[in-house]
Amino acid sequence: MNLALALMLARGAFAANRLRLALTIACIALGVALAAAVHTIHTSALAEIERAAHALAGRADLEVRGPRSGFDDEWFVKVAMRPEVLAASPIVEVEAAVAGGDQTLRVLGIDPLRAVRLQPAFVAGGGAANAADAGRLLDASSLWLTPSAAARLGARKGSRIKTIAGSSEVEWQVAGILEELAESGDLAVVDIAAAQQRLGRLGRISRIDVRLRPEANVSEAAQALRAMLPPGVVVAPPASIAGRAAAITRAYRVNLDALSLVALATGAFLVFSTLALQAARRRQEIALLRAMGVTRHGISILLGLEGALIGLAGAAIGLALGIFASRLVLRGVGADLGAGFFGGTSTVFAPDAAALALIALAGIGTAVSGALWVARAAARIEVAEALRDRAADLPVTRSRIGWIALAFALLGVPLILLPPIDGLPLGGYAGIAAWLAAAVIAVGPLCRVLLARLPEGTDAVGGIARAQVGHLPGHLAASVAGIVMSASLCVAMAIMVFSFRVSLEEWLNGVVGADLYVRSGAGGDSGYLAEDEVARLAALPQVRALEPLRYDRLALDPSGPPLSLVARPLTERMMRGFRATPAIAAPGDEVTIWISEAARDLQGWHPGERVKLPIAGRLVDAHVAGIIRDYARTWGAVLIAIDDYRRITGDSRVNDIAIHLAPGVRVQDAEQAVRAALPAARGLRFEDAAEIRRRSLEIFDRSFAVTYALEAIAILIGLAGVTSSFAALAWSRRREFGMLRFLGLRRRDILRLLALEGAATGGLGAAIGLATGIAISLVLVNVVNRQSFHWTLEVHWPVGALAALVAAIVALCAIGARVSGAMAVRDEAVLAVKDDA
C-alpha cells in the first residue's frame, strides 16, 4: 500500500461521506478547541501574573516578605545595612477596600527615593518634570494608579478615591497615571509613610526588595538574610508570587485540563463509528484490495491514514478555534474560569506552544486510535465471503473482551490507592482512566447482559428494535461507548459537585451560626475595628454575645502558599461546626491550635504534635489539638483562641464580629444600633447568616460553571456519535426497511423502530455510564478531591438530577435516531428492495 494509492482511496471514501466526515472532524475540533482554550487561558493568566510581578520587582535580586499583617520596619535598616546589599526598598502592601462599593485596590506604599533605584517606573510617571511635581511624590494624600486600575475605578488624574482604613474612610487624590507600570496589573502607589499612617500600618512593612552588589552571591546572601530575620519573614527570589500562583492553582488547572481531555476522548468513538461505517460499506472494496494482494497491514495503513487525516483536520481547526476563543475570553471576560484564582481582564496572551502541540497530537491520536480499532476488524474480513455478499457490518471478535475489561477494572484499584505524586492525584486520574477503559471495552457483553434482562414484549416493532440493538453492530457499539464515556463523566461530576455542595452547605450551617456579621469594608485587609469599638458594640442591649474574629496570613515557605491564621473564640458550638476532632482540647497552659485538613497535608502536621508558628515575629510553640474541616481556605488554616492570639501579638484589632442578638431583637434594629454606636465608622458592612451562606454557595456554583460547560460538550459529542451512527445505519438498512414496508409496517412504525433503537442505545449507554460514573465519583470525592484540595466530603446522591440526565440522554438519542433516519424511510426507500437499486 503506497501513500499515493492510500490517499486516492481515502479521498474516494471521504467524498462519499462528506456530511458525516464533517461532523466527525467538527467533534474532534471541538474537543481540541476546548482543551486548547482552557490551557491557553490559564497559561496567559500565569504569564500575566509573572509579567506583573517582574515589572514590579524591577532590578531586585531578592524579596524579603512577611505575613499579611507585616513585620517591624526596623528590619529594613538592618537589611539595608548588610554589606552585600547595594540597595533596598521597603514596601507596605495593603489590599484596601474601596469605600462605597465591593471593590478592593492593591496599594503599595513605597519610599520613592529608594524605590527608584530598583524600579524607576514607580516614580517615572510621577513626574519630576518640575519641583511641584517632585513634591507631590511625597504628598501624604497623593496616589498614583496604573492604567488598568484607573480604568477599573473610572478615575483619572485629579479624581478623588476613598479607601477604608480601620472603620474610617481615607481620601486620596489621584496624582497621576503610571503608564510605565502598565504591565504591573491593577494597583495604586502611595508614599510609604502615608500608607503606614493612613492605612493603619504604623511601624510595619510588608516587603523589602533587595538589590545585591554585583560581586555578591545570591544564594549566600539569601541564606545570610534568612539567618538574621525573625520567624515568619521569608527570603525569596523576586516575583516569586508568580511561582506561588502557579503552585496554588496547579491542581485546579490540571483538573480542568483533564476534564477537557475527556471531552476530546469522547470524540474517538465518533471517529470509530464513522470509519467503521465507511469500512463496512467498503467491505467489498477492502476484500477486493486483499484479493489483489494488499496485506492486512496495508489495510491498517489505509484506515490509519484516514484516521490521521481526520485527526489532522480536526486538530488544526480545533487549535485555531481554541486560540481564537481564548483570546476572546481573555479580552472580554478575563482569565477567571469560575474558581476565582485569576481575576480581571488580561492583557497578556501567552499560549504554550508545547502544550498546544501535545493537545493537537492528542486530537490526532484520538482519531488514529479510533481508526486502528476499525482496522483490526477490517483486517479480519473473509475475502471470499465479502466478495460474494453484501453484509453491512465488520466482523466482530468477542473472545477475551470480558477478560480485558476485567483486567482494566482490576488495574484501577491499586492506581486509586496511590498517594499524590508531586501534589497531584495522578494515581486517581489513572485509575479513572482504567475504569473508563474497562466500561468501554465491556460495552458489548454488558449490553447483551442488560438486554437479556429486558422482558420480551408483545410489540413486534419493539421486538425488532431489541433484536437489532442486541445484535449490536460494531459502529453502534462505538456509539454506545461514546455515550458511556460522556455519561460517566457527567454522572461522576454531578455526584461529586452535589456532594461538595451539600457538605459545604452543612459546614456553613455549622460555622456561620450568628445572627449578624459586621465588618469594616467589603473586602481586603485594610478594614478593621479597634478594641474600643468592639467594646461599644458588646455593651449594646441588642447584643446577647459577640465573637471577634481576626485573620492573618503566615509565610512559612517562600515558594509555597501562605497559611491562614484564624483567631476567634473557640466555643463548643463553633468547634462542632468546624467538625473538629477532637472537639475540645485537653486543658493546659500551652497554646493550643486546630489545623485544617489542608494544613495537615501540606505542612505534614498531626494532632498531638508540637509545632512552631511564626507569629508576630517570633516562633510560638503550639500544640496541635486536632483537625478541623475548613472549606473557606484552600491552602491550610490554623485555628487559635483569640485570647491566645492577643496575648502573643498584643494585637486587639478585629476583622469581623459575629453578633448573637438578644431575644426578640430584629436584625434591622441591631444594624441601626451598631451604626449609632459607631457613628464615625463609614465603611461598615452587615450580613446575616443566610446572606453569607447564599453568597458562598453562589461563588461555589459559579466556580463550577466551566465544568458544567465541558460536561455538556462531552455529552453533545457523544450524542453526535449516536445520531451519526443512526443516520448511516438507517441508510444502510433501506432495503430492510423496504422489506418491512412490504410486510406491512407503516412509515411511522419504522420511525418508531428507529426511535426505540435510539432510546435503547441511549438507555444502554446511560445505564452503563451511570454505574461507571458512580464508581468514578467515589474516586473523585475520596481520592482526586482529597489529594488536590485536601477536603473531606460526604457523598450525597443527586437522585433527581441523575434521573433527569438518564432520561435526557435516552430522549435525545431517540429523537436523534428518528430524525436522522427519516430520510431512509421516504417512499423511494421502498424501491431499495430491488436488488439493483
Next chain:
Amino acid sequence: MLEVRGVAKRFDPATALLDGIDLEVRRGEWVAIVGESGSGKSTLLNIIAGLDRPDRGEIALDARTLSFGDDDALALWRRRNVGFVFQAFHLLPYLTVAQNVELPLALNGVAAAERKPRAEAALAAVQLGGFGVRRPGTLSGGEMQRVAIARALVHAPALVLADEPTGNLDETNATGVLDCLRDAAQRANACALMVTHSRRAAAAADRVLVLAAGRLTPQP
C-alpha cells in the same frame, strides 16, 4: 382471487410503462410474468402490493378493491393479506431463522405461544425443520430463499408475490426453490404471482404471461 383492471403507469410523458394491464389470478393458481429488464414487472408488482399508485386502474383481492389514498390502510392490508419473496431474500441478519419466519405473525399480533409452532411448521413445510435457531448468515442461498418462502406464507396470506425469487440462485437451488414455492402456495390456497426474466423459472408456473410494451399477453 386477485383482479387487476386497466392499470396504467407512466414515468415520463412519452412512454407508458404499463398501459392498461388486466390480470386475474385465482386462489391456488400460480402465474408467472416474464419480461425484459425495464419492462415494468417490478412496477406492476409494487402497484399490486399497494406500494405504488397507478395512474389509472384498480386492484381487487377477493372482491375488495384497494384504496390507494390511505397509506396506513394499505400497510395494514399488506400485513394481513400479502406474502413476499424477494430476489435478495431480505432476511434480518440479527434475528434467528425462526424469528424471521415469525415476523409477519408478530406484526399481526399473534401471541408468542402460537407463533413458535406455526413458524416451525412453516419451516418444516420448506424442508428446513430444525433450522429455527440458526442465523441467516450461516445458510446457503437456497436455504435463505426457502426461509423467505416460509416467512411469506406463515400467516396464510391470500396473495403471494415473488420478485425474481431465483435471481440469486444456481440452477439446482432455483429448481428446488420454485418447487417449494409452488407447493407452499398451493397448500395455502393463495393467489401466487411471480415476476421473472427467466423463462425457465416461469415454466414452473401454471400460467405464463409476457409483459412487453406496457401490455400483458399470454406467452405463445
